[in-house]
Amino acid sequence: MNTTTHIPRITLVGAGPGDPDLITRKGLRALATADVVLYDALSSDELLDETPAHCQRIFVGKRAGCHYRKQEEINELLVTTAREYGHVVRLKGGDPFVFGRGQEEKVHAEAAGIPVAVVPGISSCISLPELQGVAPTSRGYADSFWVLTAHTRDGGLSDDLFRAARSNATVIILMGLGRLDQICALWDAEGRGELPAMVIQNGSRPDERCWVGTVNDIAPRVLAERDRGPGIIVLGETVRQHKDFKASVIACATVI
Template sequence: MPKAETTKPRLSLVGAGPGDPELITLKGVRCLESADVVLYDALANDKLLDYAPAHVPRIDVGKRAGRHKVAQEDINKLIVSCARQYGHVVRLKGGDPYIFGRGHEEQLYAEQAGVEVNLVPGISSVNAVPALNAIPLTRRGLSESFWVITGTTRKGTVSKDIELAAQSSATVVILMGMSKIHEIQQTFEGFGKQETPVAIIQNGSLPNEKVGVANVKNMAKMVEEEGLEAPAVIVIGEVAALHPTYISQAVNAELSIKNACPEG
């Protein structure tokens, strides 16, 4: 439905959260309810589209790592053209629009074209997905800080920041890193982190979530054996050992040693 002449072109950049449709904010829901058109990413849960009025167009613009249905430049142009044609554009983006989501690029493009922009932050998979798996990114006595890094840069190379992070004692969270898992492992091993715990969480917060735990030295092998794929959050650091599966494996290993070497 074309916009009324009095409707001002505007854009709401809405964070959809990590996947579970109940993890969107109330403000995000209200934006969807007042949308005149919705442009949504592949990582945004389809169920969230039900909040939009039934008659409004819903446009899939893709955007998964390595599989972009629509180029970013075309998305920018589409936002502006839709705002002028329909009125209120809701740009529904997985996680938070400002964390590896190109939200700021879209905001600047829209503003330069005279479109009013409203930002609605979302719950990021960076912290939410580990938390839902009993992994705190910081914990007294284990980790005083954390790094958040993209595993793959826009040029398709491994981020140089991973090498810097591997030298710290902080928790390291890597997004979009599954295609570079071997390089990531080698980098951490190069700084003596072979035994550092790792947890990799695929489709975090969703019913089809998969989790694998390991140490740095066998993380790539674990990914292959468990069949883990993108989208996934990679957590490297001592806090990863707090995942229940990691704890269970450690307990079982200790029991095996005790049984193999009985006292007396």
């Protein structure tokens, strides 16, 4: 029986968009002192090498459409492992609070009397467009950007998507590749079929892919070529900044 006294605590760490070098120094320090790490499918496996030899590494899934464990199970696992082992790091892709349900995990742990620290992460919503040379906001293109999820709790399209389709802001949609055709149809119904569009899959990773075009031509290409990896959708005039945008539009016009 283990009689060592452990002081339970939890650190929610944002792992960044995929490239392990994009985690913060504070996130790495948390991993270096972890007794347990609960990691999801969107964080880089290389980051697990930053944990001590004694650290238990527990995969908890969490990818759109594929949940290895239910959120309620993860919440409870955070509490039980912290009480038994000490410092638990919850390693989450991107930022813990941008559609990551980090707040739910924090509230549950604190209600159980366990202190929780938060280490913000670089979200894919801004980093991945930037890595493609596309600024979410840029003078002459867009004065603001909206970050949305394609899914509601009941499985329908978010009402905010309908509002966003009428906005001049850059619209960045997370967890929406499975509904790309519906999203593009929504924008097209608002008379915005020629709006520049970009899809990034497996962003910042070695197998990253990027498609650029317009609302009315991008969906068939992406749906025919994409894999099951995570991705984001960017709709707005700022996509014109991408180095391949003009060539892509010409190519699509030639095919048509």
